[in-house]
Amino acid sequence: MSKTKVLIITYYWPPAGGPGVQRWLKFVKYLPKFDIDPIVYCPENPSYPIIDESLLAELPDNIKVIKQPISEPYRFANLLSKRNSKQISSGVIPKQKKQSFIQKLLLYVRGNFFIPDARKNWVKPSVHFLSDYIQKHAITTIITTGPPHSLHLIGLELKAKLGVKWLADFRDPWTTIGYHKALKLTQSSKEKHLQLESEVLNTADRIIVTSTNTQKEFESKTKRPISVITNGYDSHHIKKPAKDSAFTLAHIGSLLSERNPIQLWEALQELINEHEDFRSVFQLKLIGVASDDVVSTMVNHGLKPYIQNFGYVNHETAIKHQMASQLLLMVEIDSEETKVIIPGKLFEYMASGTPILAVGPEDSDVEKILKTTNTGQYFYYSEKERIKSQILSYFEAYKSDTLVVNAIGLEQYSRKALSKHLSEII
Numbered sequence: 001m002s003k004t005k006v007l008i009i010t011y012y013w014p015p016a017g018g019p020g021v022q023r024w025l026k027f028v029k030y031l032p033k034f035d036i037d038p039i040v041y042c043p044e045n046p047s048y049p050i051i052d053e054s055l056l057a058e059l060p061d062n063i064k065v066i067k068q069p070i071s072e073p074y075r076f077a078n079l080l081s082k083r084n085s086k087q088i089s090s091g092v093i094p095k096q097k098k099q100s101f102i103q104k105l106l107l108y109v110r111g112n113f114f115i116p117d118a119r120k121n122w123v124k125p126s127v128h129f130l131s132d133y134i135q136k137h138a139i140t141t142i143i144t145t146g147p148p149h150s151l152h153l154i155g156l157e158l159k160a161k162l163g164v165k166w167l168a169d170f171r172d173p174w175t176t177i178g179y180h181k182a183l184k185l186t187q188s189s190k191e192k193h194l195q196l197e198s199e200v201l202n203t204a205d206r207i208i209v210t211s212t213n214t215q216k217e218f219e220s221k222t223k224r225p226i227s228v229i230t231n232g233y234d235s236h237h238i239k240k241p242a243k244d245s246a247f248t249l250a251h252i253g254s255l256l257s258e259r260n261p262i263q264l265w266e267a268l269q270e271l272i273n274e275h276e277d278f279r280s281v282f283q284l285k286l287i288g289v290a291s292d293d294v295v296s297t298m299v300n301h302g303l304k305p306y307i308q309n310f311g312y313v314n315h316e317t318a319i320k321h322q323m324a325s326q327l328l329l330m331v332e333i334d335s336e337e338t339k340v341i342i343p344g345k346l347f348e349y350m351a352s353g354t355p356i357l358a359v360g361p362e363d364s365d366v367e368k369i370l371k372t373t374n375t376g377q378y379f380y381y382s383e384k385e386r387i388k389s390q391i392l393s394y395f396e397a398y399k400s401d402t403l404v405v406n407a408i409g410l411e412q413y414s415r416k417a418l419s420k421h422l423s424e425i426i
Contacts (some may be wrong), residue, residue, distance in 0.1 A: 003037035007142045017052030026415040029060050034423035043070035052101040053313040070122045115192050127157045145169040152200040168204035176337050211365040213340035231344040233351035234415040239368035241324045250285035250325035257293040258333040261359040263384035265301040322352035332360035334381045339364040347413045350375040375407050381421040
């Protein structure tokens, strides 16, 4: 039986680093096992804020990847401030009161002159190129994945022009995503975003989202069928390292300015002051891009001597840290908008065999997943005493060498199982 050809239109592709690239890299790895022949379309010369060369080794053999040039404003923004441009393109936005004039200018321009995002200039040349490619290679199904949501506009135009089957994959929401508030959007810009979002949601043949909360949001905006396919974890051949001898609490990934649970830092400060044995072995590992605002808050709570700031590391090294640490920290912004966010790293956290301590908003998908898989404990920002008590409980288990995870039901989140689900939708 011949395989079904599917064109996947994505901005992030190796050697891009960070969570955005993982989802479709893994789908492309497993879809051929379910009679799907994926063809990847991505930029030839992208401005990736994070590079991870190690991901190139994960590319499947014989995968077809086609590329076209892209023109991005970040190249020009670098002339004003390379550091600010890179921070904004990677999503690290300083708090309003701490923004410089250059940062405010870049945010205003990004928000109001590049709708829906800074990759909008890639839409027309991509539609022109792909129209011929799709017809020449008899492709009947396309998938766009965002953010950047400009890529959904490529799907929108190809659907109108060729009538292909179109699946729109939303790794994050569009108009309700937290950073929209930071982009200094004018009223007309807000309305333009809503209009484009509505066109995509009501034109695609099927919408794919990563959380049930995003599904609920989109169900109020479209009658099109919506499927939830979360991110997941993959098997790997990395040898499990020995556990850290210290009592390490590790946060892996970006710590944005608003991901700043002060009650957690207070709880750690109190544990350090009250328990000499805790103070003598505690370490806080920061692995990834950490906002200056968050690090300053930690320092103000007396945590500077205990911080190990590794910065960005490649994916393989991140997995080793997940397995070696005593506890894994997950923090999400405390807002209504962020309860829909399920960080891709959550599933790798769950598969690492390391207990998870999560802090975030109420009624989030992350809280439900942690409870049903028995892989960690979830707390709200205000629950300092509960957080403190739980960390102390974990510490006692660490001292008696009984700090373990008894996970249940993880297989449903394996990349292979998720790819099978996707293949059935296709």
